[in-house]
Amino acid sequence: MKLSGLLLLLVCVCIPVSAEFNPLAYEDTEPPIASMTKDFFYPAYFKEADGLTFRNIRREIVFRLEFISGIRPEPRYMNCFKMQKRIARALIRYAEAGKKLVLRRLDDELLFKENSPLGEYLRPMPIPPTNRCSYKSAGDLSGDGMIYCAYHGPLYDSACYQKHWSLFEAEKPFLTAFDFVELLIFLPALLILPITWLIMRKILEKKR
Numbered sequence: 001m002k003l004s005g006l007l008l009l010l011v012c013v014c015i016p017v018s019a020e021f022n023p024l025a026y027e028d029t030e031p032p033i034a035s036m037t038k039d040f041f042y043p044a045y046f047k048e049a050d051g052l053t054f055r056n057i058r059r060e061i062v063f064r065l066e067f068i069s070g071i072r073p074e075p076r077y078m079n080c081f082k083m084q085k086r087i088a089r090a091l092i093r094y095a096e097a098g099k100k101l102v103l104r105r106l107d108d109e110l111l112f113k114e115n116s117p118l119g120e121y122l123r124p125m126p127i128p129p130t131n132r133c134s135y136k137s138a139g140d141l142s143g144d145g146m147i148y149c150a151y152h153g154p155l156y157d158s159a160c161y162q163k164h165w166s167l168f169e170a171e172k173p174f175l176t177a178f179d180f181v182e183l184l185i186f187l188p189a190l191l192i193l194p195i196t197w198l199i200m201r202k203i204l205e206k207k208r
């Protein structure tokens with residue numbers, strides 16, 4: 001009886017501790033962008049989507065056909081990028097509010113936990129766009145830092161991405177499924193010029 005009482009007391013003490021949020025942990029910075037791993041510069045989603053597989057090539061063709069027919073489909077990573085923009089706006093609003101706690105890094109807990117100090121700037125409570133989305137940061141978010149999704153990577157159009165563009169480019173393969181389909185489309189156009197030139201030359205030669 002005594003032992004079960006002690007266990008009950010331990011459970012009661014541990015539950016609130018585990019649910020407690022430690023805001024001070026967000027004042028530490030993450031390692032600088034230049035020191036990030038290859039997975040950061042070339043995220044898993046693009047690794048899967050860029051490979052020269054029949055599935056990826058077919059998807060690229062279907063995407064273009066839908067675009068031509070007016071459906072205007074959005075790439076699958078777009079919801080994640082919209083979420084990253086929303087997080088960036090919330091961080092700006094938080095910084096403008098002049099809070100004592102400086103947020104230099106983020107993780108899923110800061111975004112999705114109810115008692116997060118960022119919560120009131122992110123309302124309504126966000127939901128991860130896909131079950132593979134997990135948000136993190138690189139560098140110092142109060143300075144030269146960047147938000148990214150562990151699966152989809154960071155936003156393309158941020159100033160920070162442009163600054164480190166060469167590091168991202170260095171990890172990309174030479175030919176992706178996107179490049180392959182573009183080549184398929186433009187190759188006939190590129191062949192027309194030399195063929196026209198050859199035909200014209202033959203005609204001119206006959207007329208001489």
Ligand SMILES: [Zn+2]
Nearest residue numbers: 080133149152
């Ligand atoms: Zn994502």
